[in-house]
Amino acid sequence: MAYLSLILIFCLISYSYCQQCEQSSDVARFDCYPESGSTQDKCLERHCCWRTPLKQMNSTIKYLNDVNIPYCYYPKDFPTYFVQTIQQTNFGQRIQINKSETTYMPNDITNLTVDLIYETEQRFRIRIYDSIYQRFEVPFQVPVIQKKVNITDYDVKINEQPFSILITRKSTGVILFDSSVSPLIFADQFIKFSTRLSSPLIYGLGEHRQDLLINITEQWKKLTFWSRDFPPVQNTNLYGVHPFHINLELNKNGQTNFHGQFLLNSNAMDIDLQPLPAITYTTIGGIIDLYIFTGPTVQNVIEQYWDIIGKPIMPPFWSLGFHLCRYGYNTIENLLATIERMHNADFPYDVQWTDIDAMSSYLDFTYDEKNFHDLPNLVRELQSDGKHYVNIIDPGISSIQPSGSYLPYDDGLKKNIFITKFNSTELINGKVWPGTTVFPDFTNPNATEWWTNIVSTFHDIVPFDGMWIDMNEPSNFLDGSSDGCTDNKLDNPPFVPDVLGGSLSSKTICPSAQQYLSSHYNLHSMFGYFEAIASNTAMKTIRKKRSFILSRSTFAGSGQFTAHWTGDNRATFDDMYYSIPAILSFNMFGITHVGADICGFGLETTEELCTRWMQLGAFYPFMRNHNDLGQKDQDPASFSWEAQQIMKQAVLMRYSLIPFWYTLHHEAAMASRTIVQPLFFEFSNDENTYNIDQQFLIGRAILVSPNLKSETNTVHVYIPSDVWYDFPSGVKVQSVGVFTDLDAPLSKINAHVRGGFIIPMQIPGANLMIGRDNPFILLVAQSQWSNASGNLFWDDGDSIDSIETKSYNYLEFSLNNANTLTIDALVRNYKDSPMRLDIIKVLGVNKSVTGVTINGKSYTNFLYNIPDQILLIYGLDLDMLAQANQVIQWTITN
Numbered sequence: 001m002a003y004l005s006l007i008l009i010f011c012l013i014s015y016s017y018c019q020q021c022e023q024s025s026d027v028a029r030f031d032c033y034p035e036s037g038s039t040q041d042k043c044l045e046r047h048c049c050w051r052t053p054l055k056q057m058n059s060t061i062k063y064l065n066d067v068n069i070p071y072c073y074y075p076k077d078f079p080t081y082f083v084q085t086i087q088q089t090n091f092g093q094r095i096q097i098n099k100s101e102t103t104y105m106p107n108d109i110t111n112l113t114v115d116l117i118y119e120t121e122q123r124f125r126i127r128i129y130d131s132i133y134q135r136f137e138v139p140f141q142v143p144v145i146q147k148k149v150n151i152t153d154y155d156v157k158i159n160e161q162p163f164s165i166l167i168t169r170k171s172t173g174v175i176l177f178d179s180s181v182s183p184l185i186f187a188d189q190f191i192k193f194s195t196r197l198s199s200p201l202i203y204g205l206g207e208h209r210q211d212l213l214i215n216i217t218e219q220w221k222k223l224t225f226w227s228r229d230f231p232p233v234q235n236t237n238l239y240g241v242h243p244f245h246i247n248l249e250l251n252k253n254g255q256t257n258f259h260g261q262f263l264l265n266s267n268a269m270d271i272d273l274q275p276l277p278a279i280t281y282t283t284i285g286g287i288i289d290l291y292i293f294t295g296p297t298v299q300n301v302i303e304q305y306w307d308i309i310g311k312p313i314m315p316p317f318w319s320l321g322f323h324l325c326r327y328g329y330n331t332i333e334n335l336l337a338t339i340e341r342m343h344n345a346d347f348p349y350d351v352q353w354t355d356i357d358a359m360s361s362y363l364d365f366t367y368d369e370k371n372f373h374d375l376p377n378l379v380r381e382l383q384s385d386g387k388h389y390v391n392i393i394d395p396g397i398s399s400i401q402p403s404g405s406y407l408p409y410d411d412g413l414k415k416n417i418f419i420t421k422f423n424s425t426e427l428i429n430g431k432v433w434p435g436t437t438v439f440p441d442f443t444n445p446n447a448t449e450w451w452t453n454i455v456s457t458f459h460d461i462v463p464f465d466g467m468w469i470d471m472n473e474p475s476n477f478l479d480g481s482s483d484g485c486t487d488n489k490l491d492n493p494p495f496v497p498d499v500l501g502g503s504l505s506s507k508t509i510c511p512s513a514q515q516y517l518s519s520h521y522n523l524h525s526m527f528g529y530f531e532a533i534a535s536n537t538a539m540k541t542i543r544k545k546r547s548f549i550l551s552r553s554t555f556a557g558s559g560q561f562t563a564h565w566t567g568d569n570r571a572t573f574d575d576m577y578y579s580i581p582a583i584l585s586f587n588m589f590g591i592t593h594v595g596a597d598i599c600g601f602g603l604e605t606t607e608e609l610c611t612r613w614m615q616l617g618a619f620y621p622f623m624r625n626h627n628d629l630g631q632k633d634q635d636p637a638s639f640s641w642e643a644q645q646i647m648k649q650a651v652l653m654r655y656s657l658i659p660f661w662y663t664l665h666h667e668a669a670m671a672s673r674t675i676v677q678p679l680f681f682e683f684s685n686d687e688n689t690y691n692i693d694q695q696f697l698i699g700r701a702i703l704v705s706p707n708l709k710s711e712t713n714t715v716h717v718y719i720p721s722d723v724w725y726d727f728p729s730g731v732k733v734q735s736v737g738v739f740t741d742l743d744a745p746l747s748k749i750n751a752h753v754r755g756g757f758i759i760p761m762q763i764p765g766a767n768l769m770i771g772r773d774n775p776f777i778l779l780v781a782q783s784q785w786s787n788a789s790g791n792l793f794w795d796d797g798d799s800i801d802s803i804e805t806k807s808y809n810y811l812e813f814s815l816n817n818a819n820t821l822t823i824d825a826l827v828r829n830y831k832d833s834p835m836r837l838d839i840i841k842v843l844g845v846n847k848s849v850t851g852v853t854i855n856g857k858s859y860t861n862f863l864y865n866i867p868d869q870i871l872l873i874y875g876l877d878l879d880m881l882a883q884a885n886q887v888i889q890w891t892i893t894n
């Protein structure tokens, strides 16, 4: 009551206040007081509207941080920018906008320049920046477009008084961008703009622990971006920053289009979502540099995004194998016992890792010569067995070792590469595992040489094959530094996004710290990005081979240099589930080589969970089992014989599919394809797929449907409408386009091959190097038209330049007319390992096969299985590179 009368009094005093605050629906409110502690007085001070929401939120609040409908919101006439001039340019338009009234944030910038850049037919870029002073911009090389394209799929309208931009899709009229919904605010440390979304269904916006689909039909949501070391939980900023999303457009004609948006900005940021539907970006630095990708397919959006951020790195072949790691081997004896146990169990694996316990006093680029006394020899032994070894490096460099005794620090000082305090040459000190540390500035041009030098010096002692760069948010056990932070505006911005800990310096170094390119305030979330570049360069320089880097912190574009895992998860079924949306999202972010710690890092795993997770992990692009200090062993060989057999089956299944995986990596690197993808990528007109994130596709062809629930023997799945065959049995699935329960006892992970695809496979070996020369298998899954196709990329597996020098093989397979399989070896330049085809398995052959010919010659080693409709041609020993074109045919009769 008191509240209502207040409003009434206000309306009597100022009629316009009431009119400007009039709102037909809550969902059109844009939060004018996003900080905590909003009150009516504080709101009115900002000249904003304060009203109780028409509809109170209730049970829809699932998580603590889920935001509510704002009480304080912008009135219609809130001061904003007006167009002064519009100038036609080669790239599009340059617009001067100004505002005559400053608003509530300090250092409002009243004169702005807007560049509208018509980059390609499907890519549009909006840059809004200070007309007078140069501001920080993300140090990124993006394509620079000099000349506007003539024809676009989008239509751009500029609203002048006040300034806003409206972008629609020409073919459907759907709104892709509409900034008129809320005022633009552009202050030195507070930049905020909103745009209408095409639908409440969006994907992306990482790194966050969340479901794949962000559905804001009834939800308000806040996502915060500022790289942070924290075991993944919902509603906090996490290790990486990817302000990219894909928005689904629901059209009336039943065809679904997609578009994407990427805000190229590295400052601490909140992204707010509300059911209008609308998105609001609030960043505390840099400029507005927004890309719009108009698709129209979701794969097109990905291609268009990766054209800006860079395509994923082609990983070395061996890194696709099974990796084993734990924190807390503690001694070389324990490590050896594990390796031996794995060996005795005949368990296939490729890469052994060690964590920080193998270091001497947690010092980077050392190993514990007492507890891990023979590590260098152990590494060489692993390598002579065809295995590989990866070790961990943290960015914090100990600064308290005796002078002259610790090269990383001494050499770093000489090269001037450590991060300093604000406006000072004094190094900023934090505390990490080895105690007091300083932090390298990988944006300093000297840093790569310094890094390469110390990596190389250590590599001479322990010849590791890959580098695990952890703690690179960068993580600090202190807040800010050992001396706290300054009282300047970088350490105390007028607005702090909803970061964990409430402060930008929480468990990292002070934002005011000075790096070569700019302040840490601007560069913080790119620390891991620059470290990955330096590490990639160092490893390529030292090993002269393709590098393998695993980074915890990532930024848009990190996928060009590094793989990623989802950090310090826990051994729960819930964590196992969340790994799926995470790997799918990271694929969209261009970090295709991604996985989660299998069986769980923190907490004690169980045999059931670990078995399920090993099966699921066998379908992660990056497969590593990793365990925390103090937890009981969880390497496969530590479990019961039965569990071991199931896990081994899963790994062998993975190893048999490596030619397929490797080809997918090549396509990701060359043609911007995701390696694993959600079902809606392939079945985008099928609404049932939009919210599916407990199943996923490998490439376009293998559907994986893990059982993610404890003590259950069935799994509820969706089989999209197409032809599917059980993998590996090859039996055709009867009902498609439906939700169904599949048998999923502990021994089985459900996987299905999609009709129309030919999957190149290989007989697995004890590790990928040993198995490299093994015979190949072609799994031919017939479509409803009895045809299929596939391809295979093959090279030596680790040359840096095999693509540039064309020293690879590229084969295409196709099945036509239900009986003619052709192998076209389009490129045949890599001859160092044989490519012999031994088995062809054709699925969905529903007529009897009475004869087979290979290149015209009759061939008798075949079996036709009538009930399962499978044709098996075996013992082929066919050299797939022998000639450019080979034909396998079979005779079918009714």
Ligand SMILES: *[C@@H]1O[C@H](CO)[C@@H](O)[C@H](O)[C@H]1NC(C)=O
Residues within 6 Å of the ligand: 058, 059
């Ligand atoms: C709010 O939620 C509670 C408990 O979930 C429920 O009992 C109540 O009826 C709800 N109120 C409204 C207005 O929906």
Ligand SMILES: *[C@@H]1O[C@H](CO)[C@@H](O)[C@H](O)[C@H]1NC(C)=O
Residues within 6 Å of the ligand: 082, 083, 084, 098, 099, 100, 110
């Ligand atoms: C903004 O531009 C308008 C004309 O479009 C002008 O009247 C006004 O003075 C300008 N304000 C500032 C702060 O430059």
Ligand SMILES: *[C@@H]1O[C@H](CO)[C@@H](O)[C@H](O)[C@H]1NC(C)=O
Residues within 6 Å of the ligand: 084, 098, 110, 111, 132
């Ligand atoms: C803003 O632009 C107007 C018109 O171009 C100009 O007169 C004014 O000086 C500018 N304001 C500032 C703060 O530079």
Ligand SMILES: *[C@@H]1O[C@H](CO)[C@@H](O)[C@H](O)[C@H]1NC(C)=O
Residues within 6 Å of the ligand: 149, 150
């Ligand atoms: C765009 O149109 C102009 C004028 O019609 C023409 O000269 C130019 O070649 C066109 N550019 C492209 C890239 O098509």
Ligand SMILES: *[C@@H]1O[C@H](CO)[C@@H](O)[C@H](O)[C@H]1NC(C)=O
Residues within 6 Å of the ligand: 414, 415, 416, 417, 444, 445, 446, 516
């Ligand atoms: C690079 O290192 C040299 C000394 O080796 C130093 O003189 C120079 O200032 C450093 N450059 C930068 C950008 O820090």
Ligand SMILES: *[C@@H]1O[C@H](CO)[C@@H](O)[C@H](O)[C@H]1NC(C)=O
Residues within 6 Å of the ligand: 423
């Ligand atoms: C930086 O330090 C110098 C010398 O101590 C001082 O004169 C200057 O005011 C400082 N600058 C800032 C921005 O604090």
Ligand SMILES: *[C@@H]1O[C@H](CO)[C@@H](O)[C@H](O)[C@H]1NC(C)=O
Residues within 6 Å of the ligand: 201, 215, 216, 217, 218, 687, 690, 691
């Ligand atoms: C999105 O949420 C709404 C209501 O919250 C629900 O009705 C709808 O089915 C959801 N959409 C999808 C694709 O899950």
Ligand SMILES: *[C@@H]1O[C@H](CO)[C@@H](O)[C@H](O)[C@H]1NC(C)=O
Residues within 6 Å of the ligand: 783, 784, 785, 786, 844, 846
């Ligand atoms: C055999 O398979 C083809 C292609 O899938 C299909 O068109 C045909 O109807 C099937 N025939 C029988 C007898 O099932």
Ligand SMILES: *[C@@H]1O[C@H](CO)[C@@H](O)[C@H](O)[C@H]1NC(C)=O
Residues within 6 Å of the ligand: 756, 757, 783, 785, 787, 788, 789
């Ligand atoms: C199979 O044939 C259909 C119908 O002709 C065609 O649309 C499809 O692209 C073909 N698929 C493959 C894999 O060749």
